[in-house]
């Protein structure tokens with residue numbers, strides 16, 4: 446079939462969160478202009494566009510959680526709120542001239558590698574496209590999860606996920622149930638607690654919580670950052686190093702006893718009721734699950750209009766929820782703070798490689814990728830925030846920017862050597878996977894005594910990079926042809942080395 450009427454780009458980047466935007470900028474720095482940024486939504490922004498629940502904010506200091514090539518001297522708070530982050534991504538898109546590359550409201554539904562024409566065929570909600578290279582910058586936390594609770598469809602009230610907040614439904618004076626006590630819930634629970642009539646929070650596992658110490662950045666400081674950009678760079682470097690050294694404790698769980706003691710003390714200062722305190726005390730090592738950062742979550746639970754239920758949920762009926770102890774909780778609204786589908790990365794079920802099988806099927810329950818970014822059998826295909834790219838100790842933007850170095854390196858190498866395609870060798874992918882497993886041994890994530898979403902059902906860490914971000918940056922700085930199969934332009938045949 447002729448492809449002439451189908452739009453073609455050298456690179457199709459799917460997703461316009463921090464990952465998609467950073468990839469576009471790095472490609473341009475490498476001399477590429479023929480790229481398109483596709484997103485299923487009507488605006489750029491990724492998680493900061495979608496997660497507009499009350500209290501939404503970043504957990505990493507703003508001067509660190511931003512793109513290195515787009516410093517923002519005007520962050521209002523030490524931990525930026527969602528609206529400011531969303532505005533930041535939009536502004537970077539405009540100021541760096543990326544808007545003309547955008548195709549919005551364009552959900553990508555399927556990708557197929559065409560080994561004959563040596564390109565990717567994309568099926569999207571607005572028609573077909575082709576691209577020589579594809580970047581799945583579709584985020585690891587983009588698809589919300591709502592648990593399959595018996596009777597949910599019978600509920601007469603309003604129910605929604607935190608990332609799809611119902612702003613048209615006023616919670617004031619309502620009886621509200623919150624399911625889940627993860628990073629999103631600890632932000633919106635204190636934000637809605639003062640207004641609701643009653644809040645029933647359903648907790649499966651308590652988390653370690655530490656104070657955020659968020660504060661406004663003074664006008665004078667912002668002015669200083671604007672006039673002396675080097676000062677802001679120093680602030681970023683200092684924040685980066687302060688976060689980076691924490692990996693030592695994540696890799697030596699015994700060292701976590703100190704922050705654990707501090708977190709226990711913090712719990713004591715925030716919650717007066719000893720019974721409630723006991724329910725909120727984790728029984729696993731600090732850092733094993735994501736540590737939650739909040740100045741007001743714990744004390745918001747110790748209020749007369751809040752109950753914390755730890756019995757689990759048996760079912761839902763017209764009036765509300767029934768817990769496993771048989772107690773009925775009548776509510777007007779249910780809010781799911783139940784996180785995102787992390788077992789399968791978005792679109793990987795619909796990305797068909799050289800042998801015609803989808804990436805997620807090849808992975809099964811243990812996703813792996815060379816440098817967490819490229820997968821053997823999937824030529825010219827890259828994943829931002831792929832397997833083992835998540836962090837527990839630093840800003841994930843650091844990892845994403847490292848990934849873009851590798852991606853631009855691979856796309857640039859193919860161009861410079863007139864290659865049709867590159868893909869990692871199975872051996873290079875396996876070596877990287879073995880290193881991840883070795884690095885992960887004995888860390889707080891694998892030996893911290895908890896079952897987190899970082900681990901698959903066999904207990905293998907498929908999500909977290911268990912080393913330093915410096916180590917990962919070093920690996921991704923230069924494209925190594927020896928770790929790749931290199932295909933000539935005419936046919937899918939590896940160039941003999």
Ligand SMILES: Cc1cc2nc3c(=O)[nH]c(=O)nc-3n(C[C@H](O)[C@H](O)[C@H](O)COP(=O)(O)OP(=O)(O)OC[C@H]3O[C@@H](n4cnc5c(N)ncnc54)[C@H](O)[C@@H]3O)c2cc1C
Pocket residue numbers: 459460461462463464465483484485486489490491492493496502503504505510551552553554582583584585586587629791792829830839840841842
């Ligand atoms: C509420 C929340 C708070 C967070 N806080 C922090 C934090 O404090 N610190 C930290 O380091 N990380 C945090 N994260 C993790 C966050 O995922 C990363 O920091 C980062 O923003 C990920 O960027 P991304 O571009 O990879 O993905 P995303 O921001 O998720 O962007 C993915 C984009 O892909 C698009 N997309 C998905 N599927 C398709 C498709 N089929 N077709 C077309 N487009 C598609 C989506 O619409 C979206 O715009 C948080 C995540 C969430 C959800």
